[in-house]
Amino acid sequence: MTAGSPASDSLWGRTLVLLLLVIVLITGAALAYAQLTDDRSAPAPPAIAEKLVILQAERSELQARADSLARLEMLSSFRAASLLFDALASRYEPEREQPFDRLPAPRREMFARLEALNAALRAAIDRPGTPGGAAAVEQAANGIPADLEWMASFDSTPVILSYTPMFLAPRRTVPSDSPAPAGDDPVIEIEILGLRLTRDRTPPVLTIGSWRGEAIIMPERLKFIVPRSAFPNDAKHARFASGSLFVRHASRVVAFQLLFTSIPEMVGAFAFDQKVRSAQPDSNTLVSPEILARAPAGEARTVRRCFDPPPGWRFDKSKRRVVIVERLGWIDDIPDETMNSGSVAFVREDRPTQICVAVVAKAATKAARTATIGRFEATLVRDVTVDRTVKSGTRALDWNAPVSVPVEAGMAEWKLYVRLFDEIDREYEGGAGGAAVPSGLPFLRIAIEDGNKLTIGADLAGFR
Numbered sequence: 083m084t085a086g087s088p089a090s091d092s093l094w095g096r097t098l099v100l101l102l103l104v105i106v107l108i109t110g111a112a113l114a115y116a117q118l119t120d121d122r123s124a125p126a127p128p129a130i131a132e133k134l135v136i137l138q139a140e141r142s143e144l145q146a147r148a149d150s151l152a153r154l155e156m157l158s159s160f161r162a163a164s165l166l167f168d169a170l171a172s173r174y175e176p177e178r179e180q181p182f183d184r185l186p187a188p189r190r191e192m193f194a195r196l197e198a199l200n201a202a203l204r205a206a207i208d209r210p211g212t213p214g215g216a217a218a219v220e221q222a223a224n225g226i227p228a229d230l231e232w233m234a235s236f237d238s239t240p241v242i243l244s245y246t247p248m249f250l251a252p253r254r255t256v257p258s259d260s261p262a263p264a265g266d267d268p269v270i271e272i273e274i275l276g277l278r279l280t281r282d283r284t285p286p287v288l289t290i291g292s293w294r295g296e297a298i299i300m301p302e303r304l305k306f307i308v309p310r311s312a313f314p315n316d317a318k319h320a321r322f323a324s325g326s327l328f329v330r331h332a333s334r335v336v337a338f339q340l341l342f343t344s345i346p347e348m349v350g351a352f353a354f355d356q357k358v359r360s361a362q363p364d365s366n367t368l369v370s371p372e373i374l375a376r377a378p379a380g381e382a383r384t385v386r387r388c389f390d391p392p393p394g395w396r397f398d399k400s401k402r403r404v405v406i407v408e409r410l411g412w413i414d415d416i417p418d419e420t421m422n423s424g425s426v427a428f429v430r431e432d433r434p435t436q437i438c439v440a441v442v443a444k445a446a447t448k449a450a451r452t453a454t455i456g457r458f459e460a461t462l463v464r465d466v467t468v469d470r471t472v473k474s475g476t477r478a479l480d481w482n483a484p485v486s487v488p489v490e491a492g493m494a495e496w497k498l499y500v501r502l503f504d505e506i507d508r509e510y511e512g513g514a515g516g517a518a519v520p521s522g523l524p525f526l527r528i529a530i531e532d533g534n535k536l537t538i539g540a541d542l543a544g545f546r
Contacts (some may be wrong), residue, residue: 372407413451423446489533
């Protein structure tokens, strides 16, 4: 067989086809293996349970880090987040292991709202005092009540829409007419509004610390009478206090967290500084320039000069005098001062604020030439503004017991320094003629009353 024959060409073609087939098989196997490897290394999509755990952990951390001001200003937002979280946890308990991304978009939006609220809370807590921080938190929480009502409209699980109170008054300032159990321990009435909270025969139970109580059941409402001692009661700081509500539903127990802020026994203290402005007299002596009057032989001449006080001063005309510096006279160029009968005297002013002087040179005989030099001295007076600071010193604040500090006569400006709950610092300022001063805190009242006293008070009614 010779090279280039049809037989050899056919063999070569079959060999090439076989090689291509082997390459295709190897490449396909490699791609399949790579795809299998990628599938095994790619993380599984997050489950609903994972989302819930992350959201709960973030909010718990933020509650632990919140200071007294955050526990007051942002309590409603923390409570809204807790209510929505518990509603979602209750709704998705049977489906916790399902992929989160399979939820309908409206359901995912509620999770996104909680994430956005946590982010706003974190920003406000990380940077306290930043303008707009509390407002951003409130805005992020605005849609939660609507979410709860939307869920309540078609879900079959229990849901809490709201509960009271928000703030727990200190034990010693709980109203005296409030019912109290044995031992005169004041009580807190907790009322919970929601849906499907009592479908099981087992009454809902609330636990706070070691205290445990069953609900008084009313239509779509639960009521608990809780001794104040069951809650923490800090002397100086506002603290979060929480309880757990347990509701039986469809052979399982559904739990809800109830969050409150416990108001401390002690309010804090303040200091009131006043800048008192008064006018004090100041005086000086003005010596005028010398004035010369000359008269030819046998004649008289008068030179009149008027003087204004320096800016800001005025003449005390009860304290002035003229001075004849020199009175000269000559006869045939021989000096003889007796030949001068001139004078220096105050005369009528052009304006009331001036002093005018007339210097007169007058010959005693027809042959005498004369010259008179005169001036005046006067006391200058003015009112000098003097500021002094009157300090009240540190004064204690107590609940429902306003404190008044007299306003000094001539008070021009004031500053009020307030420290609340041992960690909230506020500074206020104003001037004479002011009235009510916005404190920025619902329970703190500041007012200048009748222009003669500052009154500052902490009113627990501001927490209701």
